[in-house]
Amino acid sequence: MRDRLNRLKLWACFLLLVTGIASAATPDGSAHVRYDAANRVFRLDAADITYAFGVNDRQELQTHYWGGRLQESDTLPAAKAGVGVASFEAPDNSTLQEFAGWGEGMYTEPAIKMTFPDGNRDLVLHYVSHTIRNDGFVVTLKDISREVFVELHYSLDAATGVLGRSAVIVNRTKAPLTIEQAAAASWNLPPGNDYRLRYLSGRWAAEWTLNEQKVAPGKTVLESRRGSTGHQNNPWFAIERGESRDEETGEVWFGALAWSGSWSISVEQDQLRQVRVTGGFNPFDFAYRLAPGEKLTTPVFYGGYSHDGVGGASRLLHRFEVSRILPLAPYPRPRPVVYNSWEATEFKVNEPGQEALAEKAASIGVERFVMDDGWFGQRKDDHAGLGDWYVNKDKFPNGLKPLIDKVHALGMDFGLWVEPEMVNPDSDLYRKHPDWVLNFAGRPRTELRNQLVLNLARSDVRDYVLGFLDDILKQNDIAFLKWDYNRNWAEPGWDAAATEDQKKVYVAYVENLYSILRELRARHPKVEIESCSGGGGRVDLGIMHFTDEIWTSDNTDPFDRLSMQDGFTYAYTPGIMMAWVTDSPNWVNKRTTSLEYRFLSSMQGSLGVGANLTTWTPEDFAVAKEMIADYKQVRETVQHGELYRLISPQGGSEYSVTESVSEDKRQAIVFAFLHSSQKGYPFPNVKLRGLDAERQYKLRPMRDAKASGAPQVASGAYWMSHGLDVVLRGDFQAAGFVLEDASR
Numbered sequence: 050m051r052d053r054l055n056r057l058k059l060w061a062c063f064l065l066l067v068t069g070i071a072s073a074a075t076p077d078g079s080a081h082v083r084y085d086a087a088n089r090v091f092r093l094d095a096a097d098i099t100y101a102f103g104v105n106d107r108q109e110l111q112t113h114y115w116g117g118r119l120q121e122s123d124t125l126p127a128a129k130a131g132v133g134v135a136s137f138e139a140p141d142n143s144t145l146q147e148f149a150g151w152g153e154g155m156y157t158e159p160a161i162k163m164t165f166p167d168g169n170r171d172l173v174l175h176y177v178s179h180t181i182r183n184d185g186f187v188v189t190l191k192d193i194s195r196e197v198f199v200e201l202h203y204s205l206d207a208a209t210g211v212l213g214r215s216a217v218i219v220n221r222t223k224a225p226l227t228i229e230q231a232a233a234a235s236w237n238l239p240p241g242n243d244y245r246l247r248y249l250s251g252r253w254a255a256e257w258t259l260n261e262q263k264v265a266p267g268k269t270v271l272e273s274r275r276g277s278t279g280h281q282n283n284p285w286f287a288i289e290r291g292e293s294r295d296e297e298t299g300e301v302w303f304g305a306l307a308w309s310g311s312w313s314i315s316v317e318q319d320q321l322r323q324v325r326v327t328g329g330f331n332p333f334d335f336a337y338r339l340a341p342g343e344k345l346t347t348p349v350f351y352g353g354y355s356h357d358g359v360g361g362a363s364r365l366l367h368r369f370e371v372s373r374i375l376p377l378a379p380y381p382r383p384r385p386v387v388y389n390s391w392e393a394t395e396f397k398v399n400e401p402g403q404e405a406l407a408e409k410a411a412s413i414g415v416e417r418f419v420m421d422d423g424w425f426g427q428r429k430d431d432h433a434g435l436g437d438w439y440v441n442k443d444k445f446p447n448g449l450k451p452l453i454d455k456v457h458a459l460g461m462d463f464g465l466w467v468e469p470e471m472v473n474p475d476s477d478l479y480r481k482h483p484d485w486v487l488n489f490a491g492r493p494r495t496e497l498r499n500q501l502v503l504n505l506a507r508s509d510v511r512d513y514v515l516g517f518l519d520d521i522l523k524q525n526d527i528a529f530l531k532w533d534y535n536r537n538w539a540e541p542g543w544d545a546a547a548t549e550d551q552k553k554v555y556v557a558y559v560e561n562l563y564s565i566l567r568e569l570r571a572r573h574p575k576v577e578i579e580s581c582s583g584g585g586g587r588v589d590l591g592i593m594h595f596t597d598e599i600w601t602s603d604n605t606d607p608f609d610r611l612s613m614q615d616g617f618t619y620a621y622t623p624g625i626m627m628a629w630v631t632d633s634p635n636w637v638n639k640r641t642t643s644l645e646y647r648f649l650s651s652m653q654g655s656l657g658v659g660a661n662l663t664t665w666t667p668e669d670f671a672v673a674k675e676m677i678a679d680y681k682q683v684r685e686t687v688q689h690g691e692l693y694r695l696i697s698p699q700g701g702s703e704y705s706v707t708e709s710v711s712e713d714k715r716q717a718i719v720f721a722f723l724h725s726s727q728k729g730y731p732f733p734n735v736k737l738r739g740l741d742a743e744r745q746y747k748l749r750p751m752r753d754a755k756a757s758g759a760p761q762v763a764s765g766a767y768w769m770s771h772g773l774d775v776v777l778r779g780d781f782q783a784a785g786f787v788l789e790d791a792s793r
């Protein structure tokens with residue numbers, strides 16, 4: 050590795066001497082980073098993209114180009130600042146800056162805004178210097194007169210062309226200053242007035258709704274003011290040029306913010322119809338006092354480009370997450386088939402009950418048994434116990450060991466539910482440390498689900514949380530933690546901090562959360578973690594760096610799940626999307642569905658079972674055993690393959706179909722769902738995608754799935770051009786098909 054770096058450095062020096070171009074490249078030439086000193090242009094090339102920005106004639110850093118990959122021989126001219134169109138526009142409004150300070154006369158969204166102790170609020174950032182790294186740049190900007198520096202970090206993923214951008218703000222003045230707004234980056238799109246924005250919204254038990262709207266003059270703000278990522282919006286966007294025919298065509302720019310606290314992404318079309326997307330810490334109620342010599346590092350805002358539509362964009366993101374973000378990247382372990390006791394028992398967990406469920410779960414091929422809420426403190430319901438992380442002796446007289454041993458003897462590993470950041474007022478912890486929660490002194494403390502939020506920004510709280518989790522993992526043979534988080538913030542005060550530092554809680558809380566997760570993983574490298582927040586309330590690329598999987602939603606209705614899972618996969622890889630088969634009628638809406646339908650819906654992600662197995666019939670066990678065995682044959686493809694959303698379930702569609710293709714294109718899985726037959730029309734013909742046209746594939750229907758007139762073996766070209774005529778009639782029907790390389 051060091052050798053490679055040295056070679057890169059030598060190569061960079063040589064080029065700089067000969068051409069005025071300093072550059073670094075991966076040995077195979079697939080990614081390239083270079084600075085053209087003559088034109089002062091920074092350029093990054095990887096996969097199918099080129100990203101370029103330059104220092105303009107006003108010394109600002111200006112976006113030059115973001116789109117399809119240019120030829121090596123293409124030279125980008127020096128950047129030229131825009132000129133204001135009238136006396137009503139200061140010039141800094143007409144230039145698409147990479148990272149604009151709020152100063153001069155700026156009316157568009159700045160990346161950063163601050164107040165100095167003398168009342169000055171003018172910040173004008175000019176280029177000072179840069180360094181070239183083998184995967185990107187660090188470019189330093191400085192205010193025109195004050196010693197305030199901003200280092201912009203750019204890193205490029207060679208395989209996907211996904212860029213990571215973040216900023217480090219450094220105070221080298223002699224007095225503290227207050228940052229009131231700090232984005233990670235602004236992403237500027239090429240001029241155009243025909244953009245369409247897609248984003249995700251939701252609420253508890255209704256996450257992952259895909260929304261689409263025209264980018265119109267004005268601003269759309271996606272955000273969370275909740276202290277954590279939130280169910281309401283997710284920090285992801287995709288913007289498409291024009292209206293394309295389908296998911297697989299058209300130019301798409303997309304981004305995802307790696308931050309699990311309050312965040313904002315604003316999509317703005319300004320008075321010159323320029324479109325910029327600015328994202329980072331949410332400026333609402335934000336203030337970060339930076340003492341002399343101190344730094345503030347923003348989260349990373351990732352961005353990418355695809356010319357294969359929003360389908361291509363999500364596949365790039367999936368690949369990037371699997372190879373760069375997940376804790377075990379680039380080789381995350383396949384998700385085991387899980388059993389979770391929550392819907393079966395709720396808080397009524399005890400040793401014999403859990404052991405009985407474990408025996409049944411093992412009999413159908415489950416690989417991990419997870420005991421959910423209710424095992425600790427005085428936890429009978431959600432009124433008490435959070436904070437008291439000792440085993441409840443009434444429920445488990447001999448501790449957790451007998452249950453864990455039993456689970457192991459049945460051939461499964463053991464997982465445990467925790468909610469480390471919360472406390473019930475009815476707990477020993479709160480009685481001892483009422484000052485440990487987020488609160489404003491002398492004001493009411495709003496309880497939600499009868500609980501308060503521990504202020505993780507405090508170092509004593511951080512140490513306590515890390516300590517008890519470490520103890521649980523040291524004392525028990527546990528393979529997995531389901532890390533839950535069941536409310537959002539209210540009264541976000543940090544009364545132990547100095548008045549001017551109280552709002553640092555928005556940053557310090559999340560940094561400490563990440564540091565606990567990082568430390569736990571280092572101390573217990575075999576333990577896997579799920580991020581759960583009453584379902585999918587904390588899903589982002591920040592938490593994903595420390596957690597192996599996500600609880601998608603508390604809504605486990607298999608039909609509702611189709612559109613939720615569809616929405617999820619626009620931003621996140623299906624490999625981390627946990628999906629349980631639960632009881633029917635479902636608790637959310639009393640909808641009745643067959644066990645096969647429930648399994649096929651859950652097989653679109655990482656399969657789990659959350660039903661009350663004590664009420665199952667022998668037939669149910671037989672179906673489950675067969676379907677779990679089938680899932681194990683295809684899970685690598687479902688979890689880490691290329692996903693094609695062939696027919697969308699969004700907007701109440703009657704049909705939906707997904708296809709996953711393995712990396713080597715030797716296997717593909719198709720899941721087809723019918724909501725309800727209307728007037729006896731046949732299911733639409735389904736043309737597959739992403740196969741090898743010349744390879745012969747054998748069609749294997751799962752259980753009693755049927756495709757009319759389908760040959761047993763045909764070429765990839767046949768399946769992609771002729772397609773599959775799935776036979777489905779009735780209400781809530783589903784079919785699964787596996788295509789396997791026929792030569793195997």
Ligand code: DGJ
Pocket residue numbers: 391421422466533535581582583584600602603
């Ligand atoms: C919310 C989670 O999303 C559920 O799966 C379950 O773990 C409950 N919390 C337990 O309180």
